[in-house]
Amino acid sequence: MKQSTWPGRSDGSRFKSLPIKHQFHQSEFKSTSKFWSASLASRQIRSSDGDFSKLPFDILTKIAASFTLPNLQAASLVCKSWSEGLRPLREAMLFLKWGKRFKHGRGGVRPNLSKALESFLKGAARGSTLAMVDAGLLYWEIGDKDKAIALYEKAAKLGDRSGQCNLGLAYLQAEPSKRKEAVKWLFQASKSGHVRAQYQFALCLHQGSGVNCNLQEAVRISLLVLLP
Numbered sequence: 001m002k003q004s005t006w007p008g009r010s011d012g013s014r015f016k017s018l019p020i021k022h023q024f025h026q027s028e029f030k031s032t033s034k035f036w037s038a039s040l041a042s043r044q045i046r047s048s049d050g051d052f053s054k055l056p057f058d059i060l061t062k063i064a065a066s067f068t069l070p071n072l073q074a075a076s077l078v079c080k081s082w083s084e085g086l087r088p089l090r091e092a093m094l095f096l097k098w099g100k101r102f103k104h105g106r107g108g109v110r111p112n113l114s115k116a117l118e119s120f121l122k123g124a125a126r127g128s129t130l131a132m133v134d135a136g137l138l139y140w141e142i143g144d145k146d147k148a149i150a151l152y153e154k155a156a157k158l159g160d161r162s163g164q165c166n167l168g169l170a171y172l173q174a175e176p177s178k179r180k181e182a183v184k185w186l187f188q189a190s191k192s193g194h195v196r197a198q199y200q201f202a203l204c205l206h207q208g209s210g211v212n213c214n215l216q217e218a219v220r221i222s223l224l225v226l227l228p
Contacts, residue, residue: 053081060085065158066129069093092128095119099134113138124151129160136166145170156185164189165197179210190221198224
């Protein structure tokens with residue numbers, strides 16, 4: 001049976017965030033807390049005069065790594081410095097566009113997975129988590145799961161919720177499975193409203209897989225996902 005990770009970037013989520021009531025033991029998500037503390041710290045703009053143009057390019061790129069083209073275009077209008085700093089990500093959107101064309105045979109081109117992967121990797125090299133996830137999906141589909149996981153992990157650490165969800169699913173399917181790591185990333189994606197991650201996280205709670213069993217919380221999350 002062919003295994004696959006969740007393919008959609010637009011998952012149709014109706015929820016802005018998920019209020020998690022389950023009380024986890026501190027040891028369960030110790031590494032996650034460290035990650036979010038570092039992530040939040042990297043997003044703080046420390047400038048006495050409020051000059052956004054002084055934000056270092058590496059931090060700007062990390063903040064905007066999961067931006068879509070419209071958001072990148074809007075951010076690029078803030079100031080000349082941001083426009084220059086976000087140039088690689090705007091270029092990544094072009095490679096992402098061509099990657100999707102080659103993958104699905106759209107825009108007057110024939111399907112070509114090799115060219116699609118090449119385009120996605122060029123976009124990923126410019127810092128786009130969207131391209132990282134799409135490249136990871138292709139690697140997963142052709143059976144190169146180690147490379148797929150590496151790209152998912154990179155996107156996940158940059159805050160991409162699809163990358164977090166796919167990384168969690170990949171860890172569940174790994175041999176041997178890494179259930180605690182899987183739950184950690186599914187939990188992160190769930191908090192930001194990723195429907196597939198919410199469903200899978202609820203399933204882990206129901207089965208006690210990688211986390212303490214909590215049927216009440218599993219049912220609550222499932223109802224949030226299923227009910228309109």
